[in-house]
Amino acid sequence: MSGAKGVSLRNAIALIVGLILVWQLLFWFAGDIAMRSPWDTVRYARRMMGTDSFWIHFWESVRAFATALAIAVSVGLFVGIWLGFHRLSGRVMEPMLVAIYSIPKITLYPIVLLAFGIGMSAKIAFGAIHGVIPIALFTINAVRNVRIVLIKTGRVHKLTMTEMARWVLFPAAMPEIFTGFRVGFSLTLIGTLLGEMFAAQRGLGYLLMTAIGLHNVDVIMAVTFLLVLCAASVSTALLAIDHRLHRRV
Amino acid sequence: MSRVTIYRILVIAAAIGILELLCLIGTIDRITMQAPHLIARDLAAILVAGKLNGAIAKTLTNASVAFVLALTVGIATAVAIHGYRALRETLDPLFATYYAIPVFGFYPLLIILLGLGDAPQIMIAFMLGVVAVIVNTLNGLDRVPNVLKKTARIHGMGRLDLAFTVTLPYAAPHVLTGVKLAVAYSLIGIVGAEFIMSRGGMGYEISFAFTNFDNATMYPLIVLILLVSITANTLLSLWEKMLLTRRGYS
Structure with a gap:
């Protein structure tokens, strides 16, 4: 076990060093007008994190993202368990969900904006739209693959639909559902940020968008860096949990 | 039916x-x-009048270029790195977290590097699509049975021959999953970039119509983009199904 851990640690370090190297090389190639060096970006990011206004944007984004994720997870789980359990509905609806999953949802932003107005609700809606479908799709497949003997045992015990979902389907399908959650997490984050870029007056996406408008390279680099850092560390943690859940079954 | x-x-x-x-x-x-029947009517009118053909052609051409690039580079990269275990293990976390990265954040950087033409948009769309192709192709290549590779070795095939005649055809259904994602991502990349900053294209026209409350232009264009992506996706799904049926899955 410790050998495997050593290898993955070595790989992680190699990856990070490699990325920083590519970044630095790109900086030498592109120059000061286009980007900042890794060192300057970290320094500016630290300075930015010392200001109050950054944290206002940050918490605004976190609030929007958390709400969007909660909506995406609850709707996705509900739809997924229903369509996975009820075969006919599943067969009717699944191809449509796949089709919706494949559409470039970014084109829907004007509609979301018209329906919700600029502000919190629009970015929450945008985030939730991005995250809900993958969670539903993964849950459908997970529930479908639950061993039939478990479901039959549940029926013998005369479980109601809610009890069946809570005590049989959900625990049995947990590892796959978690994979869906992991994918949904990333997409909800992207969705919320995109929503903020186009339809908000606060939040990190808005900060990025105004910086793009003003060509403020320091802010662009620092915000992108912090976003990537947050996203990468959370999704690495989720990936580790995902692997552990899959190994246990 | x-x-x-x-x-x-x-x-x-x-x-x-x-x-x-x-x-x-x-x-x-x-x-x-607007009511759906009005959207359909406006879409027909726009297509017949042809005043937005330039924008439509620009977006679809750029998306196709990005798609082809993502496909070729993605498959080539996957074939190249497939054999190197250490390299793959190092890159795996990057692939797994890649789609949590807001790629659009790099758009201004690309504009400065490549100019305010089509190149930065194509680059964004390419960056979005390529990793999906790599991941799915690798996934498919992993499933090629050893007996096929051994047979190829007996026939003295080189790496390229092996890839083109044995492993890639075997992995085709998985590669197709990547292809479907690449279609969606190339459209997302181009249209998104056009929303943020551009001088033309469907994304630009949509956001222009949006700021002018011109729903008669905006909704038909949105529907057109959705139709294009759903059609491409459905056709690829049919192809995928055909491949799988031929192999005895259903």
Whole structure:
């Protein structure tokens, strides 16, 4: 076990060093007008994190993202368990969900904006739209693959639909559902940020968008860096949990 | 027609019907959305008049270029790195977290590097799509049975021959999953970039129409993009199904 851990640690370090190297090389190639060096970006990011206004944007984004994720997870789980359990509905609806999953949802932003107005609700809606479908799709497949003997045992015990979902389907399908959650997490984050870029007056996406408008390279680099850092560390943690859940079954 | 297909058509018809009704009785007001039949009429009018053909052609051409680039570079990269275990293990966390990275954040950087033409948009779309192709191709290549590779070795095939005649055809269904994602991502990349900053294209026209409350242009264009991506996706799914059926899965 410790050998495997050593290898993955070595790989992680190699990856990070490699990325920083590519970044630095790109900086030498592109120059000061286009980007900042890794060192300057970290320094500016630290300075930015010392200001109050950054944290206002940050918490605004976190609030929007958390709400969007909660909506995406609850709707996705509900739809997924229903369509996975009820075969006919599943067969009717699944191809449509796949089709919706494949559409470039970014084109829907004007509609979301018209329906919700600029502000919190629009970015929450945008985030939730991005995250809900993958969670539903993964849950459908997970529930479908639950061993039939478990479901039959549940029926013998005369479980109601809610009890069946809570005590049989959900625990049995947990590892796959978690994979869906992991994918949904990333997409909800992207969705919320995109929503903020186009339809908000606060939040990190808005900060990025105004910086793009003003060509403020320091802010662009620092915000992108912090976003990537947050996203990468959370999704690495989720990936580790995902692997552990899959190994246990 | 099977029962499932009939239900499917009924669900779609009901959804459009409800939307139509809500628009007609005014629950959804005209500034928010036009009734579906009006969108269809406007779309036909736009296509016939051809005043937006330039924008449509620009977006679809750029998306195709990005798609082809993502496909070739993605498959080539996957074939190249497939054999190197240490390299793959190092890159795996990057692939797994890649889609949590807001790629659009790099758009201004690309504009400065590549100029305010089509290149930065194509680059964004390419960056979005390429990793999906790599990941799915690797996934497919991992499943090639050893016996096929051994047979190829007996025939003295080189690496390229092996890839083109044995492993890639075997991995085709998985590669197709990546291809489907690449279609979606190339459209997302191009249209998104056009929203943020550009001088033309469907994304630009949509956001221009949006700021001018020109729903008669905005909705048809949105529907057109959705139609293009759904059609491409459906065709690829049919192809995928055909491949799988031929191999005895169903």
